[in-house]
Amino acid sequence: MIEISHLSKRYHATAAVDDATFTARPGRVTGFLGPNGAGKSTTLRILLGLSAATSGTATIDGRRYRDLEHPLRTVGALLDGAGAVPERRAVDHLRWVAQSNRIPRARVDEVLELVDLTGARRQRVRTFSLGMTQRLGIATALLGDPQVVVLDEPTNGLDPAGIRWIRTLLRDFAAQGRTVLVSSHQMAEMSDTVDDLVIIDRGRVVVRGTLDEVVAGHLSLEEAFFAALATGAAR
Numbered sequence: 001m002i003e004i005s006h007l008s009k010r011y012h013a014t015a016a017v018d019d020a021t022f023t024a025r026p027g028r029v030t031g032f033l034g035p036n037g038a039g040k041s042t043t044l045r046i047l048l049g050l051s052a053a054t055s056g057t058a059t060i061d062g063r064r065y066r067d068l069e070h071p072l073r074t075v076g077a078l079l080d081g082a083g084a085v086p087e088r089r090a091v092d093h094l095r096w097v098a099q100s101n102r103i104p105r106a107r108v109d110e111v112l113e114l115v116d117l118t119g120a121r122r123q124r125v126r127t128f129s130l131g132m133t134q135r136l137g138i139a140t141a142l143l144g145d146p147q148v149v150v151l152d153e154p155t156n157g158l159d160p161a162g163i164r165w166i167r168t169l170l171r172d173f174a175a176q177g178r179t180v181l182v183s184s185h186q187m188a189e190m191s192d193t194v195d196d197l198v199i200i201d202r203g204r205v206v207v208r209g210t211l212d213e214v215v216a217g218h219l220s221l222e223e224a225f226f227a228a229l230a231t232g233a234a235r
C-alpha cells in the first residue's frame with residue numbers, strides 16, 4: 001500500500017506538490033494523471049527517496065523509502081528509461097543490479113523471460129529500441145519481486161503493441177495482489193488499464209476515486225479529466 005499524506009514540495013516560488021493526499025491499494029492499478037508539470041514525477045521521486053518533501057509524508061507499507069530494509073524487494077520503480085549503462089549487455093546490467101541488492105542470480109533469467117527479452121539478453125543496451133529499453137527498465141524494477149510497483153509514464157513513446165503489453169502486465173500484477181501506481185497524461189490508455197484514479201493539477205489533487213466514480217456523469221475519462229481540471233482551476 002502506498003500512502004501520500006499532506007505532501008508538499010516547493011522549489012523556491014513554485015509549489016510542485018501542494019498538500020497532496022491519496023492512497024494506492026494492493027490488488028489495484030491506480031492511475032496518477034495530470035497535465036505536464038502537474039507534479040506527478042515530483043511526487044513519485046519523493047516516494048522513492050530521490051527527493052525530500054518540504055512537508056507531509058509518502059510511505060510504502062507504512063515506511064518511508066529510506067527506512068526500508070530491502071528497498072528493491074519492497075518496491076520496484078521505473079522512472080526515466082532503464083537506467084542502464086549503454087555499453088553494457090542487458091543480462092550484465094541485470095546481474096549487476098541483482099548482485100548489489102543480494103538478489104539471487106537465477107532471478108535475472110526469470111525477469112528477462114517475464115519481459116520477453118530472453119532473446120536479446122546479450123545485446124548491448126545502446127542497441128535497444130525504446131520499447132526494449134522500457135522492458136529492461138521493468139525487468140530491473142521486478143528483480144526483487146516487489147509487492148509494490150511504481151511506473152512513471154511507462155508508455156511514453158511506445159507503439160500500440162508496447163502499450164498493450166504494459167497494460168496486460170499491470171493488470172497481471174494487480175491480479176497477483178500487488179499495488180501498482182502508474183503515472184500518465186494519456187487518457188485513452190488509462191481508461192483501459194486502471195481501477196482507481198488520482199488526478200493532480202498544479203500540485204493539487206483535484207479528483208480521486210474509482211474509475212467508475214470519476215467517469216460518472218461524463219462521456220469519457222478525457223471529459224472527466226478536463227472537467228476536473230476546470231473545477232480545480234476555479235477553486
Ligand SMILES: Nc1ncnc2c1ncn2[C@@H]1O[C@H](COP(=O)(O)OP(=O)(O)OP(=O)(O)O)[C@@H](O)[C@H]1O
Pocket residue numbers: 011014015016017034035036037038039040041042043185
Ligand atoms: N528540480 C526542480 N527545480 C525546480 N522546479 C522543478 C524541479 N522539478 C520540478 N520542478 C517544477 O515542479 C513542477 C512539477 O513538475 P513535475 O516534473 O513533477 O511534473 P509532472 O506532472 O511529472 O510533469 P510531466 O508530465 O511533464 O512529466 C513543474 O512546474 C516543474 O517545473
